Amino acid sequence: MKILTGNDLKSGAVVWWDGTSWSLYVDDAVDVGEQADEIMAREQSARRVNSAYSLDATRDDNGVRPAHMKDRVRALGPTVRPDLTLKPKDPEAMDWVI
Secondary structure: OEEEEEEEOOOOOEEEEOOOOEEOOHHHOOOOHHHHHHHHHHHHHOOOEEEEEEEEEEEEOOEEEEOOHHHHHHHHOOOOOHHHOOOOOOOOOOOOOO
16 A cells, blocks of 8 residues: 655644545555555645655554554654654554554
8 A cells, every 4th residue: 555644834743645635643544556646746736745755554453554664653753752652542552663
């Protein structure tokens, strides 16, 4: 599966394409397939997101998991302070980063 990520132009937050807009949560990401370049161009020109790129990921019972370690950290947040992650109450949140 191919998903899109980038940074929200206003806040700088890491965001994920959910099919209609951008979400803070990687689990909302949808498979963009061959439309990745078209969506990125449209969204960057509309100034909603910058530094957008497509990446490989998988979806399983636990949600969407980016293939590359860098993007797994971007998806969850800091690895040194699990209390600051996007899933602070999930005791297994960091298990899928490594």
